[in-house]
Amino acid sequence: MITIGTRGSALALVQARLVAERLGSDVEIRVLRTAGDTSDRPIRELGDGVFVTAIEEALRAGEIDLAVHSLKDLPTEEPADLVIAAVPEREDPRDVLVTRSRQGLAGLPQGAVVGTSSPRRAAFLRALRDDAACREIRGNVDTRLRKVQSGEYDAVVVAAAGLRRLGIAFDEHEALPIDLCPPAAGQGALAVQIRAYNDELRARVVALDDPATRVAVTAERELLRLMGGTCEIPLGAIGRSQNGGVVLDAALAGDDGVRRASASGSDPYRVARRAADVLGAAAHV
Known part of the structure; x- marks a missing residue:
């Protein structure tokens, strides 16, 4: 057994x-x-x-x-x-913005209070909507969604993978574009x-x-390790298998905006290093 x-x-x-x-x-x-x-x-x-x-x-x-x-x-x-x-095999790696109106980013009210415990999600959301106020939230997915419906929060950011695995439906307009809000390393x-x-x-x-998922998340996690290896870093990264290698797109949010990097190659560790070199000045790598 x-x-x-x-x-x-x-x-x-x-x-x-x-x-x-x-x-x-x-x-x-x-x-x-x-x-x-x-x-x-x-x-x-x-x-x-x-x-x-x-x-x-x-x-x-x-x-x-x-x-x-x-x-x-x-x-x-x-x-x-x-x-x-x-x-x-990976599930949907995107983040989803669930508002009370279920209208996604377009339906987020001015000065909205958004629940998230992730510095990454908070930083990229503020880059999209600098009027939004991000506030800590705890609890499982159902609890977080109930806190939106009860009015404790105007919205919450949750992983699409979790919603899909739990059978909770969401519309495409509620998913945050992956280029504007890249996921955490390994998300999904x-x-x-x-x-x-x-x-x-x-x-x-x-x-x-799943070899395609393995090579993608290896690059993402190696980049996170090189950048400090902590969830406190507002770093998003998404890898994908391509032509026997890996393509890695990453973004680091900071007070001066969002710094982006893209790298590709056959070795996920070297690909991550090249992305880290681009982002490193912002994180003192």
Whole structure:
């Protein structure tokens, strides 16, 4: 029996089941609580890895055999004793602006209060609408949407991937254009993590890996690592597989505007380095 460890949110359970269904019938799911689940403090105060550390410790201890994470939650410095054995095909990587009127950016009222705990989302939204006031928000996807409908917030920014996996519909006009609001590194992708020495399980899990997604998110995560490796950086990046290599488009928001970079090549690490060199002056790389 393979035991999959995951957080207990509705979205996390859906993601774990997606992996479990592809692995076969000899799989069970175990829910684990992380620091991010037990604290109401803003995510930025809790630090990177807040949603994964407890699950990784359970994996190391042999309490679970495999962990399913949202890839964007994983720190870019990967531990030597654990490995991302598979990155399945990516879901929609865009962000979605959900307003009370469901009219997207065009329907955002003047001086709107927008809920987001992401410095990246806040920075790119302000670049689009400098009158908007971004305010911290916590809770699962359903909770955040209810806070908009109740009037606590005028809008909230959430990941399209989460909405799609939960079966929550949105219109195309609600999705923020990816060139204007590029996603977090790895957004929309899952990470299937196992112990590095578990060769038998790795051989089974590797069938879930999507090479096109893997090369794209490798470039994105390497760029994030080079730029400081923290979710506090208002950095957006989107990679795509092309002609046997990868194309990486990235943007860094700052007080003086948005700095952009694009690079391509066969090696995702070198591609990320070229993008970082362009953006680096703004982040002291």
